Amino acid sequence: MTSRDLTVTALAGGVGAARFLRGLVRVIDPARLCVIINTGDDEEFFGLHVSPDLDTITYTLAGAIDQNKGWGLGQETFRCLEALQRYYAETWFGLGDADLATHLFRTQQLRQGKSLSEVTATIARAWEVQATLLPMSNDPVRTVVHTEAGALPFQAYFVKGQGEGQVQKVEFHGLATASPAPGVCEAIRSADLLILPPSNPIVSIGPILALPGVRQALRETQAPVVAISPLVAGKPIKGPADRLLSGLGIEVSVVGVATLYRDFLDTFVIDSQDANHCARLQQEDLTIITTDTIMTDLEKSIALAQVVVEQGRKKRRTRTEERGLRTE
Amino acid sequence: MTSRDLTVTALAGGVGAARFLRGLVRVIDPARLCVIINTGDDEEFFGLHVSPDLDTITYTLAGAIDQNKGWGLGQETFRCLEALQRYYAETWFGLGDADLATHLFRTQQLRQGKSLSEVTATIARAWEVQATLLPMSNDPVRTVVHTEAGALPFQAYFVKGQGEGQVQKVEFHGLATASPAPGVCEAIRSADLLILPPSNPIVSIGPILALPGVRQALRETQAPVVAISPLVAGKPIKGPADRLLSGLGIEVSVVGVATLYRDFLDTFVIDSQDANHCARLQQEDLTIITTDTIMTDLEKSIALAQVVVEQGRKKRRTRTEERGLRTE
Structure with missing residues (x-):
């Protein structure tokens, strides 16, 4: 099996995952890639349903991302956001004018009864993204970070509050009644290779793993599961992974991250x-x-994608050989 | 009574009325002006509640209108609208980036249960408009223009279709269950002077007059009612008044317009x-x-406002004298 024939499923947060996936789609056939994307950071701003991680992955794979920031569209303007200051006390979330079109469309489609899965697929098609993009769930799951200052939705904690305050607890509201979106567990079970790109293990990969059946599917899949550490020399490239890990009493190192994934x-x-x-x-x-x-x-x-894919192919060969030996 | 002491109520459509009102607020005390504004042209675009006439009056009185077009904000950009083309086949309604903030705010407030009256007042305050702006109704009334090509909502007929096609009928959908917004009839009954600025008599003033009680209040008010013709030499300055009048079999002239208002x-x-x-x-x-x-x-x-206000004051004097004579 060549790299182009591999069916790959990745679990993704936002910027870190997107940076990896932009390479991956040049190593494997993008049409054989399925990305399961965190929606725990979704938030409503000005009545619009904003899905930061879905958009970051979509825009990146479309080649339209703002390369410097890693989120939002390139050559973006913020005229509407400025104008919103006339009506709203808080305009801290960076919604660009062109980006707004995506939030308007998503919100209208959701209000018309479409599922987040359906809208995500439509948006991906509109951007000519060849990979299959799946929100982790069509049910609202919201990551809430507890610090000594109180409980905050993730965007308020990280973007508005700049990740300040000692983290005490992370909760995923809505999880009790949430299911994985259609195709999520199937994409894990049927892939030739599972990848966890360098995303925040607590608030990006964490909510996906917490959905019923997802972790079990990862444990049971015959395919190799390869994760890339989001920490380098004990620090995240971007985001609050170090503060979240330490707040939750997990070692802020590759060792700590590995403990979260060790069962699969x-x-x-x-x-x-x-x-x-x-x-x-x-x-x-x-x-x-x-x-x-x-x-x-x-x-x-x-x-990096080549290293991961090569390792996946090697593991598959080894397993096939092992199975071959066992049946002899 | 000086011009500054006059309490004035105006019935308004969009651009024509706004051009008059920008002068009127410099002749009378703007805090004593109440404008009852057509909402029959309201439309939903991309899930947003757009009230073109409310916005045109608000932006004009705030000094923020695009002077050349007569609608929308000055120095506007259209980045979001361009981006919406990726998701929507139709993007013919000119929603500017800064203007979008108003539609976002209005839509969110309405979804949260606020009435259009309340949102209109909040928006006017945000723009520091001193006049009281009232939507004609908090209930949805939608102007539908029938031509040989079929029935079209007003914006689709006029903006998208550029007012083409022989008009056969004009309907106000929703009228049967609509009431004037709180304060509308009171503002008509309590004013010292009523003004109908040069607005389209069929689709701007028409829907307001069609609301239960409005026409009766205009007939019964003690105050003089002064209208300014929207036709000059048999043609409107802007808009489809001539096509609407002729389609409905009304003479396309000041004489035809006068027949529509003759009872008050x-x-x-x-x-x-x-x-x-x-x-x-x-x-x-x-x-x-x-x-x-x-x-x-x-x-x-x-x-023009001075002519109208002076005439209003003169009429009031005459009536007061008449009443004085009668009681003698």
């Missing part, structure tokens, strides 16, 4: 800067790969 | 170019004033 992880790709942790990461059945994981440009994203 | 009108201000119609307009109790009604700049708006 086959291969953990960590940055060369974290090679000192290799010994502590060694467990039976877990392969550790050290490489450069900082994706400052497209070439680095492609190089 | 005291004074009809017509353009000097229409002076030839004076003889046919003469009726008992109707005063005809000829003057320059084309408001190409603010000074002309002020001059």
Whole structure:
């Protein structure tokens, strides 16, 4: 099986995952990629349903993302947001004028009874994204971060509050009545390779794993599961992963991240800067790969994707051989 | 009573009325002005509640209108509308980026259960408009124009269809269950002077007059009612008044317009170019004033407002004297 024949499913948050996926779609056939995307950070602003991670992945795969910020559209203007200041006390979430079109369309479609899955697929088609993009759930799940200052929805904690305050607890409101979106568990069970790109393990991958059946599907899939650490030298490239991990009493290192995935992880790709942790990461059945994981440009994203895909193919070969041996 | 002490109520459509009102608020005390505004042209675009006439009056009185077009905000950009083309086949209604903020706010407030009256007042306050702006109704009334091509909502007929097609009928959907907004009839009954600025008599003033109690209040008010013809030399300055009148079998002239208001009108201000119609307009109790009604700049708006207000004051004096004579 060549890389182009691999069916790949990835679990994704926003910017970090998007940076990896832009490389991945140049290594594998994008039409064979399914991305299951966190919606726990979704928020309503000015009556519009905003799905930051869905948009970041869509815009990135469409080549339309603002490269510097990593979110929003390139060459964006903010005239409407400025004008909203006349009516609203709070306009801290960066909604660009062109970006607003996506939120308007999504909101109208949802109000007309379409599911978030359906709208996400329509938006992806409108941007000519070849990969299948799935929201993790069509039910509202909202990540709430508790600090000593109180409970805040994720965007208010991270964007407005700039991630300040000692984290005490993270909750996913709505989880009790939420199901994975149609196709989510199937995409995990049927893939040749599962990838967890470098996304925040608590608030990006965490909500996806918390949905009923998702973790079980990852444990049971025959395909290798490869994760890329979102921490490099103990720090996230972007976002509050370090503060969230430490607040929850988890070691802020690749070792801490690995504990969150240990029940389904086959291969953990960590940055060369974290090679000192290799010994502590060694467990039976877990392969550790050290490489450069900082994706400052497209070439680095492609190089990292190649490492991950190659590892996936190798694991598949090994398993097929093992199965072959067992049946002999 | 000086002009500054007059309490004035005006019935208004969009651009024509706004051009007059920008002058009127410089002649009378704007805090004593109440404007009852047509909402029959309201439309939903991209899930947003758009009230073109409310916005045109608000933006004009705030000094923020696009002076050349007569609608929308000055120095406007259209980035979001361009981006909406990715998702929608039709983007013919000119929603500017800053203007969108108003539609977003209005839509969110309405969805939260506020009435259109309440939202209109909040928006007017946000723009520091001193006059009281009232939507004609809090109930949805939608003007539908029937041509040989079929029935079209007003914006689709006029903006998208550019007013083409022989008009056969005009309907106000929703009228059967609509009431005037709170304060509408009271503002008519309590004013010292009623003004119908040069608005389309069929689709701007027509829906307001069709609401239960409005026409009766205009007939019964003690105050003089002064209308300014929207036709000059048999043509509207802007809009489809001529096509609507002729389609409905009404003479396309100041004479035709006067027939629509004859049961409550005291004074009809017509353009000097229409002076030839004076003889046919003469009726008992109707005063005809000829003057320059084309408001190409603010000074002309002020001059026309002065003529109207002066006439209102004169009529009031006459009536007071008559009442004085009767009680003697």
